[in-house]
Amino acid sequence: LFYFMAVLGYSAAILCVFLSRPIISFVFGPQYLQASNILSIHIWTGIFVSLGVLGSQFLLAENFTRILFYRTALGAVFNIIFNLVLIPKYGGIGAAVATLISQFIAAYLLDIFSINTREMFFMKTRALLLIPINP
Numbered sequence: 001l002f003y004f005m006a007v008l009g010y011s012a013a014i015l016c017v018f019l020s021r022p023i024i025s026f027v028f029g030p031q032y033l034q035a036s037n038i039l040s041i042h043i044w045t046g047i048f049v050s051l052g053v054l055g056s057q058f059l060l061a062e063n064f065t066r067i068l069f070y071r072t073a074l075g076a077v078f079n080i081i082f083n084l085v086l087i088p089k090y091g092g093i094g095a096a097v098a099t100l101i102s103q104f105i106a107a108y109l110l111d112i113f114s115i116n117t118r119e120m121f122f123m124k125t126r127a128l129l130l131i132p133i134n135p
Contacts, residue, residue: 082102
């Protein structure tokens with residue numbers, strides 16, 4: 001499922017990067033075309049969101065709610081810190097980058113630090129590298 005979600009996420013992100021300008025123009029009008037750059041960055045967050053949602057289901061099923069809580073809390077803290085640093089200098093682009101980095105950390109990177117989630121980290125890594133888990 002991690003692999004499937006990664007493939008789906010990459011497909012959506014790549015498609016959105018190429019279609020962000022027409023999408024923004026159609027939905028909001030040409031005066032908002034600069035937002036297409038923000039969308040092109042922010043869409044990549046969806047890959048980590050989907051992997052994080054799947055990982056959260058595992059954590060709930062295994063009763064690792066404390067790990068889930070800490071992962072979510074740390075993700076929020078990282079997002080606030082990155083927003084405070086990046087928004088003043090880069091505006092909306094900085095907010096999109098802050099969200100992308102925070103999701104990367106919370107939904108993926110933090111899994112390597114717990115023995116209970118380390119195997120899931122490697123499964124997510126294989127998925128992100130588009131290596132089927134069961135070739």
